[in-house]
Amino acid sequence: MTCDISIVNETRLDPRFPFxxxxxGDLMNILLDSLGLEGCxxxxxxxADQEIARLNKEFMGCVGPTNVLSFPVADEPELGVRQEGEGPVFLGELALSVDAVGREASLYGQPPVLHLARLLAHGTLHLAGYDHGDSMYDMTDAAVDRVQLEYAVVE
Known part of the structure; x- marks a missing residue:
């Protein structure tokens, strides 16, 4: 099932940004399916880093840039069974620093596609109401593993 994913580019893409x-959008469909959030x-x-630093200070009270921020539409999204004809469940919005994706992938020695998948899966799970912990980390790892298989990424 294809999901309704809107992508808004508010910066010049870093050449290291992989997509x-x-x-x-295709990557997000794989992640949402892997996370059990298909149809969302x-x-x-x-x-850019400058904008995510502004958002980080305004909404999280933290100084400096980060890699991804999640802005859920609700504390607990209605993720149950949807009836035929109902639209997708809107989870919210992610702000992703394209500068951080390239920089961190190099820093951590990861293929950019896998680092991007990890950040998007992590942020999406926050949108779906998950907090940090073993369950969230396991789901993130499983989603990244699926992306690695789908894209045949060799580390």
Missing amino acids: SRHEL SLVIKLV
Whole structure:
């Protein structure tokens, strides 16, 4: 099932950023399916470090840039069974620093596609109401493993 994913590019993409807008949508469909969130919708804003630092200070009270921020539409999204004809469940919005994706992938020695998948899975799970912990980390790892298989990424 294809999900309704809106991608808003608010910055010049870092050359190390591994995907076009269309490819990013395909990646998100794989992640949402892997996380059991197929049929959900969300917005991804691609931003620079300066913008994510502003958002981080305004909404989280933290100084400096981060890699991804989640802005859920509800504390506990209605993720139950949807009736035929009902629209997708809107999870909320992710702000993703494209600068951080390239920088951190190099820093951690990870293929950019896998680091991007990890950040998007992590942020999406926050949108779906998950907090940090073993369950969230296990789901993130499983989603990244699926992306690695789908894209035949060799580390």
